[in-house]
Amino acid sequence: MLNLKEKDRPIIRKLLAAGCCARCVLRFCCVGTCSSYRQSHEDLHKELLTFIREENCQQSHDASGQGETEDPPNKRMKMEDNISADDSITSGEPQTDSDVCPICLGVLQEFCDPTFVKQVSDAIKKEQYLFESLLLTVSLPAQLSVREHSCWLHVKQEVRQKSMCLGKDDVIQVKDAFKWAIQGKICQELGAAVLANSQFEVSVGFTHPETEEDCHFLATTCPDCFKPTKNKASVFTRMAVVKALEKISDENFTKHYPCPPKKPSSKCTALDTTCLHTSIFIAGRYNKFSRELPQTPWVIDGERRMDGSVEELIAAPLLSSFRADGFNFSSSGREDVDVRTLGTGRPFAVELLNPHRVKFNRTEIKQMQETINQSSDKIRVRDLQIVTREATSRMKEGEEEKTKTYSALIWTQKTISNTDLEFLGNTKNLKIAQKTPLRVLHRRPLAVRQRVIHSMSATYMDTHHFTLKLCTQAGTYIKEFVHGDFGRTKPNLCDLMKTDADILELDVESVDIDWPPQIPD
Ligand code: ZN
Numbered sequence: 268m269l270n271l272k273e274k275d276r277p278i279i280r281k282l283l284a285a286g287c288c289a290r291c292v293l294r295f296c297c298v299g300t301c302s303s304y305r306q307s308h309e310d311l312h313k314e315l316l317t318f319i320r321e322e323n324c325q326q327s328h329d330a331s332g333q334g335e336t337e338d339p340p341n342k343r344m345k346m347e348d349n350i351s352a353d354d355s356i357t358s359g360e361p362q363t364d365s366d367v368c369p370i371c372l373g374v375l376q377e378f379c380d381p382t383f384v385k386q387v388s389d390a391i392k393k394e395q396y397l398f399e400s401l402l403l404t405v406s407l408p409a410q411l412s413v414r415e416h417s418c419w420l421h422v423k424q425e426v427r428q429k430s431m432c433l434g435k436d437d438v439i440q441v442k443d444a445f446k447w448a449i450q451g452k453i454c455q456e457l458g459a460a461v462l463a464n465s466q467f468e469v470s471v472g473f474t475h476p477e478t479e480e481d482c483h484f485l486a487t488t489c490p491d492c493f494k495p496t497k498n499k500a501s502v503f504t505r506m507a508v509v510k511a512l513e514k515i516s517d518e519n520f521t522k523h524y525p526c527p528p529k530k531p532s533s534k535c536t537a538l539d540t541t542c543l544h545t546s547i548f549i550a551g552r553y554n555k556f557s558r559e560l561p562q563t564p565w566v567i568d569g570e571r572r573m574d575g576s577v578e579e580l581i582a583a584p585l586l587s588s589f590r591a592d593g594f595n596f597s598s599s600g601r602e603d604v605d606v607r608t609l610g611t612g613r614p615f616a617v618e619l620l621n622p623h624r625v626k627f628n629r630t631e632i633k634q635m636q637e638t639i640n641q642s643s644d645k646i647r648v649r650d651l652q653i654v655t656r657e658a659t660s661r662m663k664e665g666e667e668e669k670t671k672t673y674s675a676l677i678w679t680q681k682t683i684s685n686t687d688l689e690f691l692g693n694t695k696n697l698k699i700a701q702k703t704p705l706r707v708l709h710r711r712p713l714a715v716r717q718r719v720i721h722s723m724s725a726t727y728m729d730t731h732h733f734t735l736k737l738c739t740q741a742g743t744y745i746k747e748f749v750h751g752d753f754g755r756t757k758p759n760l761c762d763l764m765k766t767d768a769d770i771l772e773l774d775v776e777s778v779d780i781d782w783p784p785q786i787p788d
Contacts, residue, residue: 269303269311271296271318277425279315285421285527288368289315290375290448294439295422301447308376365532370414371441372475373534374407379448383537387449388456390540391469395590397624398544400462403450405442406472408535409508410481414528415441416512420520421527466545466625472538477531479503484523485511547619549585550654550662550783551636552612553577553598557645558605558772563596565604573604580646582617584638588631590623599662599780600671600741603773610672610777612649616659627653650786661782669741670721672776676728677735677749677760680767687764688725688733694763695722702755704747718743735760736776746770 271279275296282292289311290304298304303311367373377383391401419435453469454461482503486493489511493502512520520526555562555577564579565572578596586594598615602608627635636651697720703713721738728734737745744756749770751759761768 269293269298269314269318270300271298271315274425276319278422280319281422281425282418282527283315283319285369285418286366286530287370287418287527288312288373288376290379290444291368291370291418291441294375294441294444295418297437297439299439301451304375304379304444304447305451308379365530367531367534369528369530370411370418371445372408372411372414372473372478372531374411374441374473375444375448377534378473378537379445381452384449384452384456386537387469387471387540388453391453391457391542394542395623396467396542396544397626398459398465398467400460400465401454401457401467401469402462402465403446403453404468404470405445406470406538407441407505408473408475408478409503409505410475410478411441412505412508412512413481413485413524414478416520417524417526417528420517468543468545470541470543473535474538475531475533475535477533481524481528482508485515488519488523489514544622544625546656547589547591547622547625548616548654548656548659549589549619549632549651550614550616550659551581551648551651552614552778552783553581553608553649554610554612554647555602555606555608555645556647558607560645561604562598562601575643575645577646578617580643581615581639581648584635584642585617585619588627588635589619589625591619592621594619597659597662599666599669599778602775603746606773606775608775608778609674610775612647613775613778614662614780614782616654616662616783618656618659650783652783652786654783658783662780666741666780670738670779671741671743672779673737673739673745674774674776675735675737675745675749675770676772677725677733678769678771679731679733679764681764682730683727683733685727688727691723691725691735691763694720696720697758699743699748699759700757701744701747702752704744704752704755716742720748732771741778745773 278295279292282295287295289308292315293303293311306314366376368376415438416435419438450461485508486502492507492511492514495502559573560575560577561573562577564576578594582594582596585591595618596615597618598613600613602613632651632653636648639646639648639651699718699720701716701718703711703716719740720743721740723738724736726734726736735749737748739745739748744752746752747756747759749760749768751757751761
């Protein structure tokens with residue numbers, strides 16, 4: 268049952284006469300019941316015709332009785348205007364060569380049929396995603412908006428007479444009608460639920476080259492709306508067209524474009540169905556035990572410098588488990604190639620792009636961690652867990668205020684005395700100024716950063732070597748603090764000890780961020 272009202276009759280008559288499809292007629296009658304759109308388009312069409320026939324019968328009945336005076340004269344006139352069109356509709360004869368709806372260009376006709384449902388479902392199945400719900404998105408040719416507007420102007424009077432329906436916005440959108448018609452059927456085919464906030468998005472799209480020029484007149488009536496942009500193939504984007512249609516006067520529109528729109532000879536072409544699952548984030552902490560392993564692939568002038576990287580070692584098993592298309596790696600700070608990260612490790616997060624599987628239990632995640640750890644002795648991962656996108660920001664939050672502890676092997680030119688080491692041990696909250704180090708100047712802007720060395724402790728090794736433990740503000744350049752970077756870091760260890768000094772080895776002992784949460788073994 269379509270639940271059509273007496274007031275819908277003139278709209279239905281007008282739209283059917285213009286060759287519109289049954290679902291477009293329902294849209295313009297503001298029928299908001301999703302299930303109505305699920306009926307086959309032939310059934311809907313039949314039902315609309317029956318509804319109009321009822322009126323015709325009623326009319327002849329009225330004419331033979333005394334009802335004649337009840338019809339206002341203007342309504343009567345309209346009926347007479349349309350009488351020839353009505354004849355062809357009610358007799359069910361095709362009015363033109365094509366049966367393609369001039370508004371939706373066929374989107375709400377054949378593309379709502381089981382064949383198309385099957386086609387989309389098969390395309391989704393082929394991608395082998397594991398999902399429980401999905402969300403359908405539809406992209407329509409921009410000219411559909413022009414045709415919709417033209418049709419709105421065509422029936423505006425009739426629609427406005429309905430108390431429930433006041434403006435163009437009350438007309439059900441093609442997109443919604445299309446989703447109502449097929450979304451449930453696709454989900455049924457796949458055994459999934461329709462969910463408005465589903466992380467799994469299936470996109471279908473349509474093009475209709477035949478009517479592309481429909482939009483072109485808008486560029487002259489509203490040039491402001493169509494500014495060329497870099498990444499768009501055409502200036503006639505849906506957004507721009509909608510904006511232009513909001514600006515154009517009814518009079519100006521009808522001067523340039525027929526109302527109702529002309530029937531096309533062909534229906535839309537469906538674009539390939541595409542699937543996209545929103546990213547999933549997995550976090551943990553990593554140790555790096557090698558002095559020959561960069562955190563990210565090290566490429567200079569297009570040539571790869573070292574084998575492997577922390578991020579690749581971690582991401583490889585994740586990519587295959589989640590069957591993701593790619594990843595983005597981020598961490599709380601980073602260490603140089605020759606620096607180890609010991610202790611409880613450095614927090615990191617991996618964004619897995621378009622994962623095909625996202626549900627894993629604790630044991631399975633633990634297994635992935637094991638796989639990473641067994642793949643190389645250069646790194647080790649702990650506390651591996653799935654987190655939300657929002658939670659990953661905790662890793663970067665207040666990064667500057669956090670402390671990090673380091674252990675460095677130092678060489679000095681002069682013979683080391685106990686007094687030197689005690690002096691270092693007694694130095695607290697030393698403020699230093701660091702100009703961007705020479706070694707990173709090619710990728711970072713020149714700036715002076717203030718940093719704090721909270722505390723130090725030194726352990727004698729031999730006359731020219733000692734181990735220095737440092738607790739510093741995050742972001743301190745430790746190597747530069749030791750050798751001074753040609754005076755670019757002030758004060759530096761050479762200044763403090765009044766000798767030449769260099770750093771031979773450096774380890775990160777701890778990164779003091781309590782994220783991600785620890786996972787008990
Ligand atoms: Zn239609």
